[in-house]
Amino acid sequence: MLRNTKTRYGWAAILLHWLIALVFIGQFALGLVMVRIASQRTSFELIQLHKSFGFLLLGLVLVRIGWRLGSKSPELPEEVGEMERRAAPAVHLLLYAAQVAVPLSGWALVSVSVLEIPSMPFNLFVMPHLPLGVSEQAENFWIVGHQWLAYAGMALVALHVLAALRHHFWLRDKVLVRMIAPSLGRGGGQE
Numbered sequence: 525m526l527r528n529t530k531t532r533y534g535w536a537a538i539l540l541h542w543l544i545a546l547v548f549i550g551q552f553a554l555g556l557v558m559v560r561i562a563s564q565r566t567s568f569e570l571i572q573l574h575k576s577f578g579f580l581l582l583g584l585v586l587v588r589i590g591w592r593l594g595s596k597s598p599e600l601p602e603e604v605g606e607m608e609r610r611a612a613p614a615v616h617l618l619l620y621a622a623q624v625a626v627p628l629s630g631w632a633l634v635s636v637s638v639l640e641i642p643s644m645p646f647n648l649f650v651m652p653h654l655p656l657g658v659s660e661q662a663e664n665f666w667i668v669g670h671q672w673l674a675y676a677g678m679a680l681v682a683l684h685v686l687a688a689l690r691h692h693f694w695l696r697d698k699v700l701v702r703m704i705a706p707s708l709g710r711g712g713g714q715e
Contacts, residue, residue, distance in 0.1 A: 525706045528595045532702040537595065540588040541703055545681070547581045548623060552678050575634060576645040582627035589620055601697045612687075619684060622677035629673050632656060633666035 527534040533541075551574065558570035600609055634643050635653035638660055643651040656662065691699035 528598055529706075531598050532706050533598060534595070534706055536591055537588075537597075538703060538705065540584065540591060544581065544584050544588055544623065547577055547584065548626075548677065549681065551577050551581060551626075552674055555674060572644070575630065575643045575651075578627040578630045579643070579645045579651060581623065582631075585620065585623040585627075589624075598702060601699065603695070603697060604699070608687075615680065615684060615687070619677075619680050622673060622680055626670065626673045626677050629666055629670040633663065633670050636662035636666055638663060 525532075525534045526536050528537055554570060554574050554577070558567055558574055561567040561570060600612065604612075631643075631651075632654055634641065636656045636658050638658060640658065643653075645651055688700045688703075691697050692701070
């Protein structure tokens with residue numbers, strides 16, 4: 525089953541979800557490491573890898589957003605409370621916003637950098653810079669913005685993970701398992 529149904533996610537949504545999660549969390553870890561490496565050469569190579577995965581993340585998230593707009597998400601189980609029914613879409617929207625804003629702010633950062641180093645995603649092609657003015661002030665602004673957006677994004681990821689674990693271990697409903705495999709999320713509703 526590729527597409528979502530009324531009660532469960534399809535393989536497309538599941539694979540995009542976990543791939544984006546892996547890249548987003550990996551990017552955060554790589555970002556922390558690459559700026560703490562003593563070797564300039566290794567640091568430079570890690571920064572180039574970070575930029576490559578940043579562009580990949582942006583592309584994957586845009587595909588995921590398009591898929592989500594064209595494929596309705598499964599309904600929450602009946603036992604989910606009203607407050608959580610309102611909070612869940614807001615947190616998902618914020619997660620999508622962070623997953624777009626973090627790579628875009630990184631792209632802005634390399635675009636305004638006074639070093640003017642080209643970005644070559646996975647050494648395949650040169651990614652053009654965004655049409656922004658190059659300056660040290662702009663670079664400093666985007667460094668701080670990129671960092672804070674990444675931290676905010678990771679806070680949202682932590683909230684999302686805690687909510688999923690709450691559903692699985694405390695509430696014992698099917699909210700988490702339907703994002704693992706379509707056959708595990710079979711609920712009582714019609715498809």
